[in-house]
Every structure is written in structure tokens, then in C-alpha cells.
Amino acid sequence: MTDQKQHAVLEQWEGLYYLHADGEPHHVQLPTSIDQFIPLLEKYNVGDIWVMPGCDFSHQIGWGYVGRYDHTQYNVFPDQKLEGVKDKRPSFMRLRRERKPGERFQPEYFLAFPEWEDWKDSGRTWDCPNAQTLADTVDYVEIVQEIPCAWSPQNMGKNELRVIHERRGWKIEATTLTDYLKNAINRAVQRPTWVVDPELVAELMRGKRWLIGGDKNGQYVGGTRNVILGNGQYTRVGPDRFDGKTPGLWHAQVTSIKNTLFDSYRLFCPWVAPRQWFSTDLLSACDAVGIKYDILEGIIWEQGDRYLDKWGKGIWDHRAAYYDTERFPNEVARMNAMGTAKQIGNSFIGLIAKPQTVAGKGMIYRPDWNTLIIHKAIANLMYSLKARYEHHGVLPVLLARGDTQWIVSDTPEVPGFFEHEREQKGWKPIGKPVPVNDEIIAMFAEPERGVKANETKASKIAAYLEQKAREQ
Secondary structure, X not given: OOOOOOEEEEEEEOOEEEEEEOXXXXXXXXXXXXXXXXXXXXXXXXXXXXXXXXXXXXHXXXXXXXXXXXXXXXXXXXXXXXXXXXXXXXXXXXXXXXXXXOOOOOOOEEEEOHHHOOOOEOOEOOOOOOHHHHHHHHHHHHHHHOOOOOOOHHHHHHHHHHHHXXXXXXXXXXXXXXXXXXXXXXXXXXXXXXXXXXXXXXXXXXXXXXXXXXXXXXXXXXOOOOXXXXXXXXXXEOHHHOOOOOOEEEEEEEEEOOOOOOOOOOOOOOOOOOEEEEEHHXXXXXXXXXXXXXXXXXXXXXXXXXXXXXXXXXXXXXXXXXXXXXXXXXXXXXXXHHHHHHHHHHHHHHXXXXXXXXXXXXXXXXXXXXXXXXXXXXXXXXXXXXXXHHHHOOOOOEEEOOOEEEEEEOOOOOOHHHOHHHHHHOEEEOOOOEEOOHHHHHHHHOOOOOHHXXXXXXXXXXXXXXXXXXXX
16 A cells, blocks of 8 residues: 555544544545545545445445546546446545656555445445444454455455465466367356255155254365466367376266265266366366266366465465454454455456456466366365265255255254354354254255256255244
């Protein structure tokens, strides 16, 4: 940001505006143009102003106001809607005076409207009941992330990765998305949403009185750990090149699911069509759980490494840090910051799969990485489900979005792998255990035909159970 480390919050109270700086509220006149915020920032010696959600200024901010300033004296970025950016109000801007002849530097200042950025989660903004919570949220984010809380979670994730790659001397080449690669990505396996076969419902629920849900924290950020990703352009190869190590995508058809838990009866089968594309990691997982298949053709990247390993570890550690309630005592601000840590990881993983229409440092276009990460996460899920069954004899009756699981139990006690104490290690319970009743049994026993019907049924039951769990 700037040399001044202090943040300020602009709040409206009974029609008047107050700037919270140095721990004190200062009555201020709202500037009539964007450039006039610079003298205000200089006067109170702050580097950035965060505008409280809900105030008139936040609701009324638009590109017309932002672009109305003396362009010969000041520089504002962005001062108009950027090409390729979704249509929304300004959410974060850099302000500075224009350099005069002979000047090498002018301090940069920032103005933020958190009401118009998904800082907390996709489609969600920070909860800011008061100015102190907003200030604490920004502080908490910067304490843990150790970089400025600036622009957006996507931008922060990009900057963190850029620093790692620069230190390691890695240069990532953007993917050329050919029709062949596009087809492979579009037909690749997706994260599972699945419900147990109706014929098994009576057996699994016999004597069971409770449904217990658990959500896997950071499953797809976790997929960045230890996944080998490709660099450069791909090479088309035959099935003989599959070695279980080289990063690639493989067109494969299932031949047998007789001797595996993943038989579409007790657990989902990754194949939802006779032939689909799988990453090297996911096919290796299929080998480990006993699924038989034939490879028809493949794509490999001769150059590869764990390009996101350290980045993913950092994202995971950042999320876990917020469980320290003594270090971060403001509960609402702590949850805001934890949501930002989650969004930094998830939004950036999605960003690399999109063509970059706005140039900038650290921009990476690797839609193949997105698929390889998702497949690594699915592979990890398959390993863990198999191990849990072998050690505890427990299988889920429902999977939703690939990271939510529901099991049946004869007691309402949350099992060890769903305990609150393990939340920072990856699990958190979904509300409270839900009593099994005739309506729920009927929903599970409802017949369906085909993969799509199963997914629809699973999504419907998952939404119902999540609502009931939070009502308990």
C-alpha cells in the first residue's frame, strides 16, 4: 500500500460522515470528486480508506463520480469500467498525484468499497455491523496473509503465487487452448454429487436414528498440494505413455466395477459416461480402489512440477490461523477474515481457468491446471473414503458438491472424523445431527434412473438436510 500502515474507515452517522483514524472519529465533509480524497488521506496520515457498507456514499458510488476529476493533476485507477470485468460498481481504486517534471515518486493511496466485492465467499461480502469490525477485518487479513489487503481476493492470491514463482525462478507459459484440449477439459470428470442406491437404504438405515453431515474444508485448495502440474504445451500420446507420474489427461473407458466400493451402488463411480477424460492422479486412484479401465489416448505435459504446492500450503495455514481466538478476539471480523482466506484460494483457482482480458503481472491462463487440481481432490476423496471404510466400516449415504458428506448413526454423537476439534484440520460439522424420520427415508428410497437423476435427487436431499441441521 503506502508507507503509512494505518487504515481508516469512513462511516455515516445521522447524515454526517466520520473518518475513523488513530482510534478516533473525525467529522469530515464528503469530497465532491474522487481526487479530493488525497488531501483527506494526507491530513490524517492514512494509506487507505475503507467505506462502510450501507452508507449513502457506498450505495451511490458509480463510474460517473470516479471519472470526474482533473486528469492533469491526479491519476486514478481504474477510473472507468475495465473491459472483461463483470458489470459492477467500483470496489477498489488507487489514487495519486501526477508526477511533475523531475519528480520520481508520488505516494499512492487507496479507496475501497467492500460492499461491492465478494471478500468473504462467492457472492458474499463481509459482515460489518460497525466501523471497528471493518477495521479489525482488514487488520486480521493483513496480519495472517502478510501482504496488503487490496483489490480483491483473486488479486491477492495471484500476488502471493507470483512472489513464490519469482523466488523459485519459475516461468509459466500460458496454455494454448486448442479444440482438442478444450474437448478433453469439457468432457473431464467433475466433482461428485451422489446418493446411495435406493435398494441399500433400508439396510443402511436399519436401527439408525441420526444423519450427521460433515463439510471438508479447503478440499480443492488441498488439491493443489503435491499435484504435479504441466508447463508449456501438451503432447498427444498413446495409452502406452501412462506411467502414473507424468502430468496428463487420459481418455479412458471403464471395463469393470465388480470388485470395488466405487460401484455406483455403495459409492459413486467416477465415470458418469462410458468414456471420459481423467487426470493421471485420478486414474491412479482408480487403480488403488480396484476400478478396471482401458486408456484410449492421452495428453501429457513433458515439463511439470508442484507449481502450487507452497502456495496451497500457505492458503491452508492462513485459514487455520484464524482459529486462534485470543489472537483474533473480534468474532465477526475473524469470520470475515477466514472467509477471505478461503476466497483467496478458491477464486484464484477459478481465475486460472479463464482467459485473461486484463493484462497484469502474475496472470496465468492454465485451464488444464484447474482440471488437474479438481481431479487430485477427487482422488484424495476416494483414498479417504476407502480408508475410512477399512478402519471404521463407515460409508456415506450422500455426497454433495464433492466436499459434503452425510453418514447415518445410531447416536447423535459426532464421530471423530467430523469433530469440531478437527475443523482446522479440514472437517467441520454441518449444523447438528438430523433425526431420521419417515419423510427422509422416503426421499432416499425414491427410485431414480440414470446419473443425472441421481445427481438431482442427491442435491435435493442435501439441501433439505442442511436446512434441518441448521434448525436443530
